[in-house]
Structure formats: structure tokens, C-alpha cells
Amino acid sequence: MRTYAELFAVREFRNLFLANCAGIAAHTTSALALGALTYAATSSALLTALSMFGAPLAGVLGSLTLLSAADSVPPRRALTLAALLATAGAALQAVPGLPLWARFAVIFVNAYVGSVAGGARWALLTDIVPVDAYVLARATMNTSVGVMQIAGFGLAGVLLVWLSPYQVFLLALALRAVSAAVGWFGLAERPARASGRVTVARTHLVNRTIWADPGRRSLLLNLWVPGGLIVGCEALFVPYAGDRAGFLLAAAALGMLVGDVVVGRFLTPARRERWIHPLRLLLAVPYLAILLSPPLPVAMAVALVASVGYAATLPLQERLIAHSPPEARGQALGLHGNGMLAAQAVCAALAGAAADLVAPSRAVALVAAVALAATVALTPRPAPDRTRTRPAAARGRWRLRRAEQVGAGQNGPVNDGRPGGHPRVAHSPAWRTS
Template sequence: MHTYREVLALPEFRVLFLVRCVTMAAISIGSLALGATTYASTGSPVLTALSMFGGPLITLLGSATVLSASDAMGPRRASTIMPIAYSVAFLLQALPNLSWGLRFAILAMPFLAGSATSGSFMRLMHEILPPDGFVLGRATLNIAVGVMQVAGYGLGGVMLVWLSVSSLFLVAGATMAVAVAALRFGLRERPGVASDKGLLTRTRDANRALLGSPTTRPVYLALWVPNGLIVGCEALFVPYAGHSGAGYLFAATAAGMLLGDVVVGRFLPPRHRDRLVGPLRMLLALPYLGFFFAPPPAIALACGFVASIGFSASLLLQERLVRVSGPDSRGQAFGLYSTGLMVGQAVGATIGGLLATWLGPAYAMGALAVASLCSTVALAPGLRRSAPAPDHTTIAH
């Protein structure tokens, strides 16, 4: 598969695309609303960053114990669990006069509910698409993420001018309910993977194999660490630029991510893909060094846009993950990636909030960029083990 028309010609993939669009719009609007109300009530960069990006820390418990449910359950059923919890959580956040502690407890709901099934959506996509359509299909879903983050954060910033925060939460909750309906009625169910091992044992054994392998471990770290540190920069947009300015910064970074995914997924020849993993990871961090100088809004927008093009390196690393993981544990492999990515983002946001408390948002963003560059350089030797062989044969663990 080489064109968007080919992947979107598949009816079930069109449903996945719709679900991704609706889900990201809801999460963007709800996240901006939560960040705005937390900063308004606490004035704390740390709590604001945690409110927007800290929820994934909760998924660590499920990933360590029941993540193999991503393979054991039917993927359609598993994929609806987190959207249902998100819808309920956003509607609860709309209640007036909630303390920030209670808001954080509600924030935990979708992450607790989805911690066992975070790889199911990617498993669905892998089963719907033919093998040669993975990168383009993943890029197409990332386009949905980029477009709807631009729309969601931009619309959320405008809505915050005219509407209350509670209204934004209601919009987000209703939008997420649409995603649940599309999954339930737009996809056929597929069987889970049978196993004679218990859920806890299977989860433990697969996690140990994936994280213990000298081939897959560097891929995971390269997917988690540089990204998470740069998300720490994004978590400081509200303290750096204020509520309305942060919406534009989030929209600019989402647009940059969209451009990178389009170029890498649609136009970059397969033979050149792996050569760009390192350069794209460097691009992800370099523009944020400019924040050491506290740039004005226009320059800040440009820096965020250019840097986010580097997120497209994740497409290439996910392609490696498909190649080096087995079909019986692919849901868990991607669930582990998803959990680690979100946890890395949460850790990055926490570090960013702490640094901003001591140094201010601008210097904190520059420091996180330096750390991201260092991690990219340190991980380069280990990534050579998962690089495709000259004849593109599968690499064994």
C-alpha cells in the first residue's frame, strides 16, 4: 500500500480513522480545560503539568500485571474500555467547585480502565491492514492525531474565551461517547489469543522478554525517553504563554507533527527510512534550545512547529517493533510501548514542572531539550541491533 486512498478504501480502517479523530479532539479539549482550571486554582506549574500529562503514570500498575489482556480479549471490546472511561471522567470534571485533588482522582479513571488494554487499538490496526500498509496506516492515524490536536487545542483556546471550563468538559465527554459508538457498531470483533498461562504470568513473561532483549529494549527507550523529555517542554506551554497563548503553541506543535508524519509516511522511500531515525530525533530537541532566550510568541510558535516534525521518527521505530515482535504478543508489545510512552511523557512533564519552579518555564524547556539530545546520542549504538538487514529479513530476538 502506497497511497492514502488505498488504506482509506478499507471500511474498518475508515472507522479507526474516525475514532482516532474524535478521540483526539475530545482529549485535546478536555486536557486544555483541565490544565486551565488547575493553573487558575493552584498557580502551580507542577500541578498544571501533571493535570495535563501525569495521568499515564497510573498505567504502570496495569502494565505490570494485566497488560496481556490486549491479546487475550477481543480487540474491539478491549478498545472501547478507555473511551468509555474518558467520557465518564470528562462529564464528572464538568461538576462545579471540585477540588484539584478530586479532579486528579477523576483523571485517574480512564488510565486505570485502559491500563490492561492499551495495545488493543494497534492490534486492531495491524489485523485490518496488510503487512506492507503498516507505516502508511500508522502515519494516517497520526495525521488524525495532528489535525485533531490542532483543531482541538485551537478550538479549546477559543472556547475558553467565550465559555466556561465546565462547558469544555461537557463537549469533551459527549465527543468521546461518539468514539465509543463508532467502535461498537463499525468494527467486527476478532478472537483473542488463547494461552494456557494465566493473565499475570503471561504479562510478566512477555514484559520480561521484551524489555530484556538487547534488540527490543533500545527501541523502547528510543521511543520513550527523547519524546517524554520534549513533552515536558510542551507541558510548560501554559505557564510560559498563558491560557490562550498555550492553545496556539499546542496547535503549532500538532501541525509540525502532522507535517512530519505526512512526509515520512507517504513520501519517504522505505530504503531511506531508517537512516533518518537519528536526525529526526535530533530535530525534535534542537529548536527548544531557543527557549533559553525566552523567544517572543511568533518565534516560540516556529520553534515548536519545527521541533515537532521530529516526532515522525516514532513511525520508523514502531515499524522496527512490528518486525521484531511475535504475532501472539503484538498487542502487549504495543501496549508496553504505549504505556512507556505515556509514562515517559508524564515523567517529562513532572521534571519540567519542577525545573520551571526553580528556573522558570523558558530555562526549563531549554534544559529538557539538552537532556533529550543527550539521550538520543546515548541510545544510538543500541539501535543498530534492530536496524533492518540489507535484504530486509526479519531480525530475531
């Protein structure tokens, strides 16, 4: 499966794609409407920013407490329940007299539950398409997210000129309902990946199992930190370019689109592997040129070229899937997604703090230099193969089996009759998970 025609010929992928597009459009339209309401009520830039972009912080809490539901609940049900809750949230936001604190509570509850939906969605994608088509499918989904964000913000901006924020929330409500309906009627019912109840104990145990493996830990850090720092650079576009910042944001979005299309559609798996490190360096190096305060066209070229480097996350996600046991794949992908969003929020705040101390151009270059240093520091070094009496995968499966018993309320010893389990995937030894 190497073409978009083949990909969209898969009925479930089409429906998952449409449901995700509707959900992203609903989120962006309601975020801008809520931002307009918040600023009108408080005149606070901080509260307005939190209303629009602070929700990922609730996703961190979800990752620590609820994320095991990404594997313990059948995926169609998890996605539909999250979409229905978001629909109810949009309905509440459309109520004119709702207090501001209640509006914040609604978005954070939705984000908390949505932290599970992300892991379930990306794990389900691995079931819908063949293994060799995952990168193309994920790149296509990534592209749709960017397009729908631009369309959602643009549409909401136009509508807010003519309509009240409450009426824009009604549009978001309709889009949320479409997402829930397409997810429920367009996806097949599948069993949960893991048995046992959804508990905080199980979430903690599986998180520890995922994080304890050096290879998976390295992959997660490489997926979180450098990209999060570059989002910090992008967060300074407004201080750097003022009312022309939109051109820089558009250039960055175009670069990301180009990277996803080229890497996801045209590179073979072997070439994707070879391009990981160059793309990761490309993400940071061009932004060093902003230190010279170049004119807008040059800065746009910098943002476009650098953002192509975001495509390195596609083969890294491919590795994370290959090195995660199937019964914990949803939680591993949920950790990746929620950690990435949290890292972006934190790095954007740190970059903004830096720009309060030095000129925006210097702050961009400084954050890019830190991103480059982090990229080099986090690049794994080849390690010699070592013989272990108990493979890491077997230890991971023991912990996951233990997590299932914890979720079922059992506290007795675990008897795993198999000496091993999850096979090693033949990747570069620099990214081994043992």
C-alpha cells in the same frame, strides 16, 4: 497501499480512525472542563495540571498489571469496553455535586483501563492494513490526534465562555458514546491474539519477556527517552514566551504534522530506515539555539524544524512490530505508548524544576543537550552475529507459552515442540533482537 485514498477505502480503518478522533476530542474537551473546575475549587496550579495531564501516570500502573488484556481480549471488545467506561466517566463528571476527589478517581480509573485500549488499538491496526501500509496508517492516526487535540481544546475554550463545565462534560459524553458505537458496529470481531486469562502474573511475565530482549529494550528506550525530553523543552514554552507560547505550540504541532506526512506518505521503507538517525538528531539540535534567547519568529522556526524529528518514531514503531511476536504485539505497543506518555510527564516535571533554578532559555537548551546526549548514547552499535543454540525468538515464545499457562492457572512444565519460531526480520544489525 501508498495513498490516503487507498487507506481510507478500507472500511475498518475509516471506523477506527473516526472512533479514535471522537475519543481524543472527548478527552481534550473534558480535560479542559475539569481543569477549569479544579482551579476554581482549589486555586492550585499543581492540582489543575494533574487533573488535565496527570492521567498517564495511571497508565504506568496499567502497564504493570493489566496490559496483557491487550492481547488476551478480542480487540473490538477491549476497545468498546474502554469506550463505554469512558462514557460512564463523562456522565459522572457532568454531575454538579461530585466531590473533587471522586473526579480525580474517575479520570485515573479511565486512564488505567485506557492503557489497555492503546495497545489493542495499535495492534488491531496491524491487522486492518497491510504490513507495508502501517507507517502511513499510523502517521495518519498521529496527525488526527494532533488536529483533534487542537480542535478539542479550542472548542472547549470557546464553550466554557458561554457554558458551565458540566455542560461541556455532556458534549464529551456524547463524543464518548459515538466512539463506543463506531468501534462496536464498525469493527469486525477477531479472536484474541493470545489465550489464557488476564492476570497480573501474565502481564509481568510478558513484560519481562519483551524487556529482556536487547533489541526490543533498545527500541523502547529510543522511543521513550529522547522524545520525552523534548516534550520537556515544549513544557517550558509558557515560561519562555509568556502569553505568546501558543505560537510556539502551534509551530511545534505544524512541524510534527509535516514530519508525519512526509515520512509516512512519501518515503519508501528503505528511505525511512536511512532517515531514522538524522531525524532523531534533528529533534534535539535546533533547541540548543534557544540558549541565545532568540526573538519569537526565530523560536517558532526552531520549534517547527525540531518537531519534524518526531517522525523518527514511525520507522522505530515499524521495527518494534516486526520484532514482536504476534501474540504479544498488543502488549509491546501498549508498553511503547504508556511508557512514552509517562516519560513525557516525568521529563516535563524535571524541565519545570530546572526552569525554577535557571532562566527558561537556559533550561530549554540544557534539556535539549541532555536529549542529544541520550540520543547518541542510546543509538545501538552494530554487533557481530553470534550463533546460539536456542534463538531468542524461541526463548520468547517459550516464555509467552508459559505466560498463557500462568493465565490459565497451570503451573506444570511447558512442552514446546518447536525448536524455533518467530523469524528474524532483515533490519540493520544495530537493531537486532537476538
